[in-house]
Amino acid sequence: MITSLLVANRGEIACRIFRTCRALGIRTVAVHSDPDENALHTREADAAVRLPGAAPAETYLRGGAIVKAALAAGADAVHPGYGFLSENAGFARAVQDAGLTWIGPPPEAIEAMASKTRAKELLGIAPLRQVTEADLPVLVKAAAGGGGRGMRVVRRARDLDAALAAARAEAAAAFGDGEVFVEPYLEDGRHVEVQILADTHGTVWALGTRDCSLQRRHQKVVEEAPAPGLTGELARELRTVAERAARAVHYTGAGTVEFLVAGGRAHFLEMNTRLQVEHPVTEAVYGIDLVAEQIRVAEGHALAAAPPPARGHAVEARLYAEDPARGWAPQTGRLHRLAVPGTVRLDTGYADGDDIGVHYDPMLAKAVAHAPTRAEAIRVLADALERAAIHGPATNRDLLVRSLRHEEFVSGRMDTGFYDRHLAALTRPGPDPLAPLAAALADAHGRSRFGGWRNLPSQPQTKRYAMAGEEHEVRYRHTRAGGLEADGVRVLHADAARVVLEADGVRRTYPVARYGDEIHVGRTALRALPRFPDPAARHAPGSLLAPMPGTVVRIADGLSEGAPVQAGQPLLWLEAMKMQHQISAPVTGTLHALHVTEGRQVELGTLLAVVTTTAPGRS
Missing domain, CATH: 2.40.50.100 (RNA polymerase II/Efflux pump adaptor protein, barrel-sandwich hybrid domain)
Incomplete structure (x- = not known):
């Protein structure tokens, strides 16, 4: 029986696994790099061990140091999470050789499927060996990993060598293995996958389908279960192939078999021998805890003969600290507040006041909505994200809300080229034009020393803000009665935290939060600018x-x-x-x-x- 478990990972996935461990009465052990010394997963664990002597990006790839940490902390099991060493057969063997329980499939199964080239060969599918003009476009892909790293689309033959070099470098940095391969790139395909769960007694569950077609840089952004729009015959085929792949390598634990679906046909992509980021949508639909099932399988317990019935629909959106309009550039800085209202599930590796650093993936959280129908789940998730308080660096929140409400997604007609077609429209600046005025009025209330009756009306006050890459100047006045007014807008209420404005007969309430020069008015982020800009700063x-x-x-x-x-x-x-x-x-x-x-x-x-x-x- 497992009593203490080390998670060989960080951030959101470590926190999510710890949550299940607490529910099962299992003590938890975290490992951390120097930048993660005060990270949420480090703080939440019962014990934490620093992994010494490596660059931050390489720390969680040091299998020997992680095994030593587990032994030093008295753990009797290791869960790899996803990414890093989660699909490394050598690490799995090292864990087992140390007398620890490995929460994952046998090393032999990992080896059989860890290289995408070998996995394809196992199922009788050969990757491209020589690329000709007729093969274009093609996808260069890391053999040993996923998450969009080590992947490049090549549309011109002369770009292939550079794409191979860049993909190898990224793959080596992310997975410790620079092997890449080339396969056809289907631009209008859908990314569909099947969740597998297998025990050591010969039972294999194929837990329905997921659609993960909304991707940026070949990394998933929005996922849902079940995949919409599949015929019953195609869905059965996907489950059958997934189960066959699992049985072919005597798989145990949780895993995912991925396909590209185009023209009513399924093309095998790979089998991920680990838990996936998007596993919560399957958990919601089937009413199970996949991490708990992984632990029970590792303890030798048998699955039921058949999985529980599916119920309703679930949609997940990944919230990233990034700027989609600027090439998905990752953002860093202080996350002042992260609060998503309603009944959605929020899996995160951050708490209010944490810093978002430069060393790791910029995902802040996953928000998951479950409802009786797909339309309801989409609506609930979009509304919760729109109302969320996310104060800190720029995020993809507005992109997610617009994506979830886009007609192509709502109708279930999306494919992996969704953002190639729609990114410009989805990232077009759309902040509330009254946000700068609300910021100025809240600031005026918080700082003003004036009040009461005045003999003469005050002169207009002027403030400048940066919003959506542009400068905005606003003017307002203090009234004789000690209030505030602005041209064309009725100021119904203004204090440091809330401003109520009426324009064109419509009343709107603006929550305001200020952190130094950084101001958040509802969903709009602004930065207060000095009254007299410094020419030398340009x-x-x-x-x-x-x-x-x-x-x-x-x-x-x-x-x-x-x-x-x-x-x-x-x-x-x-x-x-x-x-x-x-x-x-x-x-x-x-x-x-x-x-x-x-x-x-x-x-x-x-x-x-x-x-x-x-x-x-x-x-």
């Missing part, structure tokens, strides 16, 4: 600023100051949160200055380079 035209904190991992070959560059030409690459981000020339001209070198760590807004255009009439 950068010259053509300046390239770091869109995120990270490390300069590569500068384009032969690039030097004075070199001619073309608009869109890659100049350098930043690595942040285990993803590489390309920085390109904004215009055609000359590289006037290059301020960084390979290996340098930079902060958000660091000046990287300056590209100047050639003056008209000059050569």
